[in-house]
Amino acid sequence: MDDCIFCKIANGDIPTDFIYSDENVVAFRDLNPQAPVHVLVIPKKHYKSGIEVDNPSVWSDLMSSAVKVARELGLEKDGYRMVINTGEQGGQTVPHLHLHLLAGRNLGWPPG
Ligand code: AMP
Numbered sequence: 001m002d003d004c005i006f007c008k009i010a011n012g013d014i015p016t017d018f019i020y021s022d023e024n025v026v027a028f029r030d031l032n033p034q035a036p037v038h039v040l041v042i043p044k045k046h047y048k049s050g051i052e053v054d055n056p057s058v059w060s061d062l063m064s065s066a067v068k069v070a071r072e073l074g075l076e077k078d079g080y081r082m083v084i085n086t087g088e089q090g091g092q093t094v095p096h097l098h099l100h101l102l103a104g105r106n107l108g109w110p111p112g
Contacts, residue, residue: 001046006096010044020072024058025065027101036104037073037080041066047097049086058097066099075103083111 001007008014010026019039020027030038041062047053063082070080080103085092 024061035102039101041099
């Protein structure tokens with residue numbers, strides 16, 4: 001997708017420090033962090049949201065990468081949260097599927 005900011009990040013058009021990168025997934029720090037640790041994990045392939053995902057391997061790649069990042073950042077002791085905002089009422093603002101990995105403070109529940 002030419003006009004998608006996360007596609008530009010994933011394909012290197014916008015220089016970004018990747019915390020994690022493999023064949024299908026990249027992870028990088030959120031520009032506007034909502035917790036001391038706030039990482040976005042995204043598939044390199046463009047899906048507007050999870051609703052468009054047609055292949056279960058996209059989910060397994062995304063989740064297993066997020067778990068790896070959490071482990072590498074040492075988040076397992078105190079815990080973390082993974083969130084995928086989907087669509088308008090889900091609070092999604094960037095239309096490229098992404099998983100938020102949040103940690104480093106007590107996270108409230110229910111979400112706002
Ligand atoms: P969502 O609201 O779930 O769609 O999340 C989109 C997230 O992307 C927000 O937390 C933004 O702060 C973050 N974001 C938007 N643009 C960038 C960018 N260029 N680099 C890193 N994070 C970004």
